[in-house]
Amino acid sequence: MRAGSRRFIITALAVPVLLYCVLVVSPYLQSFYISLTDWNGLSPERNFVGLANYARLLDDEVFWISLWHNVIAVVVIPVATLALGLFFATMIRVGRYRARGGATGVRGAAFYRIAYFFPHVLSIAVIGVLFSNVYDPTASGLANGLLGVVGIDPVNWLGDKQTAYPAILAVIVWLSVGFYVVLFMGAMSSIPTEIYEAARLDGASRWQIFHRVTLPLIWDTVQVAGVYLGIHALDMFAIVNVMSAAGGSGGPDNATQVLGNHLYLTAFQDSRFGYATAIGVALLLLTLVFAWVSLKVTRRDRIEY
Template sequence: MRAGSRGFIVSALAVPVILYCVLVVSPYAQSFYISMTDWNGLSPERNFVGLANYTRLVKDGVFWTSLWHNVIAVVVIPVGTLTLGLFFATMIRVGRYRARGGTLNVRGGAFYRVAYFFPHVLSIAVIGVLFANVYDPTPSGLLNGLLGVAGIDPVNWLGDKSTAYAAILAVIVWMSVGFYVVLFTSSMSAIPVELFEAARLDGATRWQTFWRLTLPLIWDTVQVAGVYLGIHALDMFAIVNVMSAAGGSGGPDNATQVLGNYLYLTAFSDSEFGYATAVGVALLLLTLLFAWVSLRLTRRERIEY
């Protein structure tokens, strides 16, 4: 070690580590204790109530509804996004492989990738406000306006319990697909052209080529993408808070409620900070469970090529 390195290490780490401990580590650490108090945030005293918040959680119907909605999102968003992403990436990537005998991109492939990717760089809040209007219950909304042209009566997408949550999930899939199209086209372009050529000479159909050649070779990327999407699907806060009825209530009648939004409402509308933090701990457990399950499921079997 060189002269003065100790001084350098200390001076380099001091500010970031202190800021990080005060603003990130300490809130996380405190939250476990706060979740075992009856703190309402207004009075300075907080009474230790043990696991009372957690027993209340187990009996709380809204909590279970929110949890169920989170679980639905964790399944539907990755499956929907990956299916569409793989489909469009294949279309762009191997669309002309028969006609040209190679894996050239389809004409205009660059345009499609640029267009598809764009929603990914917009903020979820902006997209939420936009789609709240797209889903407007009157024919002045974009979707009901288009349905009106086809002679279908307007649907109250976000106001009807049976459609509200599906409408919100569709928006997340809509904005996510583009990123995965770009990701999958670039990992497909790493597959040597000779393999597609060989499959073509063997007379493999496009369908067979996709299932037996392309998909196994990019399976690693698909798995990582699924875990990414699943972790993001555990959030859902911004989109539900912006799009759900009556200014982020998670309504109608908790039909779109998710844990993040329930936590936010419990803390900052009802001032039940102790109970809200218990919801946060439940969300952490769900995250850890998801991470554990996905680690178990995604075995690393890399195919060399």
């Protein structure tokens, strides 16, 4: 590399790297430091307590309940969302076959694309309020109204420990599916139709075509989507804070509590910013470990066509 080129690259990258260090790296480093103090978030004094906050995590029952709920979400949300997203994308993009022309999209594919994606443009607050009304414990709620049609008594969806968390997970899946339908449709559109035609001529069934052709060719997209969904499942603060019982407390009886909401309540309700930051650092490390493990486990040889 010539000296002039090297100088140009260094000059061009200097400002972006500086901004990245100031706006991204520096807050992370400050967070690590705050997690080693007993700061209350208001006083300028920060007493250094070392690893005491992390030791407290080991005895914090709510922390472990929240962690377990996040682990459940990391399994349920990616699996359900990817399965539904792949199914709907496949049905829309290659849902029918012609005698000539191979696999084609279903009629009204553009409408379906917009309909599935529409929930993704709504804010979490709007969706939380909307589904809080859908899950209204009286017979006037949409969910209980449908149950009433078949003679089932109303269910207190968000007020019962057995149904509260599954109900919120269902909302997150509903919210997420549309984006991945569009994403997978875009990936499928890059697959040459000749490959589908050849598979049909060889007598492959729809499932075999999906399993042996479509899925391997869009695997890179599916892999990234799975990691992103897992990271999203480790957050969940906004939807839990809006929908959980008792004004975002993670209730009833911590049945919907997650790490993000536990962090928020610890910081802004209990004024324990040092301990809340330790929860945040634990969540960060958990997210990094999940992303690394997911990429390692789902790694496949790249298929080119």
